[in-house]
Amino acid sequence: MSKELVTAIKNHRLIEVTEKLTMAIKDVVNECEIKEEELLKAISFLNEVGKKGEFHLLSDVLGVSVLVDNITYQDDADADTTLFNVEGPLYREEAPIQQSPGSLCELDEPGDVLFMQGKVISAATGNPIPNALLDVWQANAIGDYENEDENQTDYNLRARILADHNGYYEFRTVVPAGYDIGKGGPVGELMKAVGRHAMRPAHIHFKIEGESFKTLTTQLFPPNVPWLDSDAIGAVKEPLIMKLEKVTDPVECKKRGVTTPFY
Ligand code: MBD
Ligand code: FE
Numbered sequence: 001m002s003k004e005l006v007t008a009i010k011n012h013r014l015i016e017v018t019e020k021l022t023m024a025i026k027d028v029v030n031e032c033e034i035k036e037e038e039l040l041k042a043i044s045f046l047n048e049v050g051k052k053g054e055f056h057l058l059s060d061v062l063g064v065s066v067l068v069d070n071i072t073y074q075d076d077a078d079a080d081t082t083l084f085n086v087e088g089p090l091y092r093e094e095a096p097i098q099q100s101p102g103s104l105c106e107l108d109e110p111g112d113v114l115f116m117q118g119k120v121i122s123a124a125t126g127n128p129i130p131n132a133l134l135d136v137w138q139a140n141a142i143g144d145y146e147n148e149d150e151n152q153t154d155y156n157l158r159a160r161i162l163a164d165h166n167g168y169y170e171f172r173t174v175v176p177a178g179y180d181i182g183k184g185g186p187v188g189e190l191m192k193a194v195g196r197h198a199m200r201p202a203h204i205h206f207k208i209e210g211e212s213f214k215t216l217t218t219q220l221f222p223p224n225v226p227w228l229d230s231d232a233i234g235a236v237k238e239p240l241i242m243k244l245e246k247v248t249d250p251v252e253c254k255k256r257g258v259t260t261p262f263y
Contacts, residue, residue: 048186056089057187060233061198076214081123083237085218088205090145095135095158102161104136104173109156111141111174113262114244120167120208128167129210135160136171138204143177167210175263176202178227191232201227201236 008015028034049058059065065086070077073084120132137158139145146152157176163169182188182198191198203219221228221241228236247253248261256262 045186045190052185054185054187057181057185060086060088060181061187061191061196063234066233066235076123076216078123080126081121082216082218083239084216085237085240086233086235087207087217088219090147091135091137091205091207092147092155092158095137095155095160097133097160097162098171099162100164100168101170101172102159103171104138104157104159105140106156107257109140109174111176113256113258113260114173114175115170115256115262116173116204117168117170120163120169120210122210122213129163129213130165130167132163132167132169132208132210132213133160134163134169134171135207135209136173136204138173138176139179139202141174141177143179143202145179148183173204175222176204178202178225181232196232197227197230198232199227199230200233201225201231203235 049055056065059068065088069084069086076084120129120134121127122129137145140149140152140157144152146154146156146158157173159171161169161171179200179202180188180198181200182191188198201221202225203221205219206217208216208218219235219240221236222244223241228241244263246261246263247256253259253262
């Protein structure tokens with residue numbers, strides 16, 4: 001066999017995808033009768049996206065990230081268990097490990113106090129997963145992630161919570177706000193130019209691991225928050241909307257060591 005043929009066989013998927021992508025792009029160019037000036041603008045835009053490291057975000061706002069996530073994990077879409085969702089570009093490894101009950105922040109973190117609790121169970125058997133590890137990360141009450149915000153301490157609102165031997169976990173945090181994925185970069189500019197907003201609804205990210213179990217990456221959304229119906233990356237799935245209960249009873253608040261109502 002020729003060297004070229006061996007390479008072609010090895011790369012057959014890359015060749016197929018490249019050909020299909022080329023056809024799709026040419027179709028649009030033909031249909032819209034793209035002019036040279038417009039092509040040069042598109043090229044500058046993509047150069048800028050690369051320079052600012054925003055290709056992940058571009059994939060997100062095009063809806064490609066969610067689509068690929070759905071295809072990748074389609075076999076895990078069991079109606080009885082928590083749905084998967086995209087990891088996004090803001091995950092950080094090596095968050096501090098805490099035994100449940102844990103806290104993602106200091107007690108004076110601004111915002112509405114939120115206690116989350118639940119049980120990690122096997123999707124296959126429904127049995128609890130002892131000592132499951134919940135890697136959790138979120139934006140603060142004004143929508144900023146710690147690693148993009150000089151006002152927050154390192155790893156604020158990020159932690160790995162170790163569930164107990166019954167898979168039960170509990171942690172304290174604050175209700176996050178929606179996140180602006182635009183922030184003046186080229187993807188944000190594109191969204192503005194085409195009349196789309198660049199907001200994600202408030203959400204909390206989870207990566208849940210158990211020994212000899214497949215890892216579940218997902219996000220949960222507080223109910224009745226802005227942009228829940230118009231997520232800039234289209235990642236909202238109805239079963240991932242949390243059921244929050246507001247607690248105002250002073251006795252309950254005191255029990256939790258909280259001076260204001262909490263969720
Ligand atoms: C985010 O906070 C996020 O979670 C995703 C998926 C994409 C952009 C910003
Ligand atoms: Fe996020």
